[in-house]
Amino acid sequence: MEVILVVDDDINLCTALKDDLTEVGYDASYVTNGFDAVKHLSENKVDLVLLDLKMPDMDGFDVLKEMEEKNLNSKVIVLTAYADVKSAIDSAKMGASDFISKPYDFDELLITIRRVLQRE
Numbered sequence: 804m805e806v807i808l809v810v811d812d813d814i815n816l817c818t819a820l821k822d823d824l825t826e827v828g829y830d831a832s833y834v835t836n837g838f839d840a841v842k843h844l845s846e847n848k849v850d851l852v853l854l855d856l857k858m859p860d861m862d863g864f865d866v867l868k869e870m871e872e873k874n875l876n877s878k879v880i881v882l883t884a885y886a887d888v889k890s891a892i893d894s895a896k897m898g899a900s901d902f903i904s905k906p907y908d909f910d911e912l913l914i915t916i917r918r919v920l921q922r923e
């Protein structure tokens with residue numbers, strides 16, 4: 804079973820995504836801040852991270868930076884509250900595989916998840 808970690812400071816989004824991803828067959832869990840994300844990724848095998856960019860204290864870019872420094876090579880799809888082309892380009896430069904704007908469409912998100920997980 805493929806393992807997905809949702810990282811977002813919006814707890815409602817986290818629980819909804821965890822439930823929906825579990826329902827379609829992923830092993831999904833979540834954390835609500837960047838520090839816990841880096842800790843979780845250091846200690847667990849995770850295939851894919853759904854990463855919010857805007858979080859207090861340690862944002863999505865900081866998480867991407869830490870992942871690179873610590874050699875944590877889970878794939879990453881960035882989630883952000885608005886279609887921000889600059890953020891998309893910046894996060895791609897920092898290793899993100901794809902980009903989804905919020906509010907997301909779950910079916911669209913699933914297609915992106917499947918595509919990114921199939922890419923080697």
Ligand SMILES: [Mg+2]
Nearest residue numbers: 812855857858
């Ligand atoms: Mg946020």
